[in-house]
Amino acid sequence: MITIQHVSKYYDDHPALQDLSWHVKAGEWWGIIGPNGSGKSTLLQLLSGVEAPTSGRVELEGRNIRTFGRKELARKIAVLQQEGLPQTNFTVREVLEMGRYPFQNWRGREQRDPGPFLDSIMDKLELRELQHRPVDLLSGGQRQRAALGKVMAQEPSLLLLDEPTTYLDIRYQLQFMNMVASWRKETGITVISVLHDLNLASQFCDKLLLLHENQSAGEGSPAQMLTEENLRDIFRVDTSIVPHPCNGLPQVLLVRQ
Numbered sequence: 152m153i154t155i156q157h158v159s160k161y162y163d164d165h166p167a168l169q170d171l172s173w174h175v176k177a178g179e180w181w182g183i184i185g186p187n188g189s190g191k192s193t194l195l196q197l198l199s200g201v202e203a204p205t206s207g208r209v210e211l212e213g214r215n216i217r218t219f220g221r222k223e224l225a226r227k228i229a230v231l232q233q234e235g236l237p238q239t240n241f242t243v244r245e246v247l248e249m250g251r252y253p254f255q256n257w258r259g260r261e262q263r264d265p266g267p268f269l270d271s272i273m274d275k276l277e278l279r280e281l282q283h284r285p286v287d288l289l290s291g292g293q294r295q296r297a298a299l300g301k302v303m304a305q306e307p308s309l310l311l312l313d314e315p316t317t318y319l320d321i322r323y324q325l326q327f328m329n330m331v332a333s334w335r336k337e338t339g340i341t342v343i344s345v346l347h348d349l350n351l352a353s354q355f356c357d358k359l360l361l362l363h364e365n366q367s368a369g370e371g372s373p374a375q376m377l378t379e380e381n382l383r384d385i386f387r388v389d390t391s392i393v394p395h396p397c398n399g400l401p402q403v404l405l406v407r408q
């Protein structure tokens with residue numbers, strides 16, 4: 152689905168990402184983890200085609216991502232940012248309708264009425280009762296669900312998430328991740344998410360790409376990447392890694408100094 156070959160991104164002389172090669176297969180859920188400033192958001196911007204690499208190549212389905220037109224790319228890739236949606240008076244339903252932009256003609260119309268499809272998304276995300284409420288009046292958790300609804304309406308094959316749970320409490324963090332997981336199960340969508348919460352990354356991602364000082368420090372399963380040694384060398388923290396009692400996945404316990 153995505154192939155990155157020797158990609159570097161520099162801002163003036165400053166490296167944001169250096170010589171990264173990486174392959175993502177269709178249907179996988181990857182987590183991008185690493186300390187502040189290690190290049191995670193830069194990588195997402197290169198993957199979404201928003202930024203061009205200084206050198207190297209980013210390919211989507213075998214084609215240089217920079218050669219896709221805007222609407223064409225929007226039918227393949229959706230991006231959900233940390234804040235989800237900007238401040239807006241548009242209602243939840245109107246925001247979901249905006250997600251249909253890649254399928255609309257110049258008059259803003261689609262061949263088939265998207266109404267029933269949008270209703271089904273709102274049902275899945277528990278948004279139906281909120282559909283006429285302006286986004287500005289939603290709570291953080293509801294707002295992030297509306298943002299997810301918009302990208303679901305877009306029907307992409309690749310979802311890019313940039314720290315989507317940062318402003319959510321633990322209930323809504325889990326709810327959000329579970330909703331992405333169900334969507335993925337249903338449609339087979341590929342997911343790449345930047346996550347600071349290593350425990351969530353471990354529970355939801357098949358594989359992790361670890362960035363350190365703007366380079367890859369390795370990739371593999373959560374068990375391979377979330378080791379006490381990696382966390383000490385790269386994040387500079389002492390941890391105990393323990394298997395989750397419910398599913399055996401590695402969980403990171405911080406050790407107070």
Ligand SMILES: Nc1ncnc2c1ncn2[C@@H]1O[C@H](COP(=O)(O)OP(=O)(O)OP(=O)(O)O)[C@@H](O)[C@H]1O
Nearest residue numbers: 162165166167185186187188189190191192193194
């Ligand atoms: N538009 C830009 N102009 C100049 N430097 C930039 C720009 N974007 C990112 N950088 C620099 O590139 C490096 C990587 O930044 P990036 O935001 O990708 O890291 P990150 O891992 O996402 O960090 P964080 O976890 O803090 O969000 C940083 O040193 C940052 O200052």
